[in-house]
Amino acid sequence: MELEAARDLATTLIARHGLDWGFGWDHARRRAGQANFTLRRITLSKHLTTLCSEEQVRQTVLHEIAHALVGPGHGHGAVWKRMAHRIGADSSRVTGPDFPRVAAPWRATCSAGHTHERFRLPKGTVSCGYCSRSYSTKHALSWVRAGE
Ligand SMILES: [Zn+2]
Ligand SMILES: [Zn+2]
Structure with a gap:
């Protein structure tokens, strides 16, 4: 989705749910949105928003609005789930395999x-954490840049 349109959508949704919160961009690559309780701000990842459809952006913003409405300390527990359901945030839409991700x-x-x-690129040598809990030369990893 285009970033300007995504900003409009986000600020509209924030206002519609009666939140006195701001909006901003962040540069996260692993999550599409975040609710910052200290700054009272919902931020979206520029990287991921560009890859998202309008519906995926809407769902991401609603997910964060649910966090903002219930307050900090609820995580994705029962209180948050009830709120998410009430405002129409569908968690499966922001975690499913179809949701865009930025390739590492x-x-x-x-x-x-x-x-x-x-x-x-990790500093020093790293071995496979699935094969061995501590460093093991037998399971050492050699890193390759994607596309090379
Ligand atoms: Zn969340
Ligand atoms: Zn392994």
Whole structure:
């Protein structure tokens, strides 16, 4: 979705639910939105919003509005779920496999076939955490940049 249109949609939804909250952008790559209780602000990820459909942006904003309405400390528990349901936020729409994700540029596959992704090239040597809890040369990972 275009960022300007997404901003309009978000600010409209925030006002419609009677919240005296602001709107902003963030640069997250792993989550599409966030409710910041300290700044009383809902932020959306520029990276992910660009990849989202209008409905996915709407669902992301409603998800965060539900957080804002119930207040901090509820996580995704029963109180938050009830509010999300009431305002029409459908959690499955923001977590499902169809939801866009930003691909991490660094990939590694261990000898057992576990795949790992990182947004930054890890410093030092890393081994597969699924194969061995502590560092193990046998399961050491070698990182490759996607597309190379
Ligand atoms: Zn949430
Ligand atoms: Zn492994």
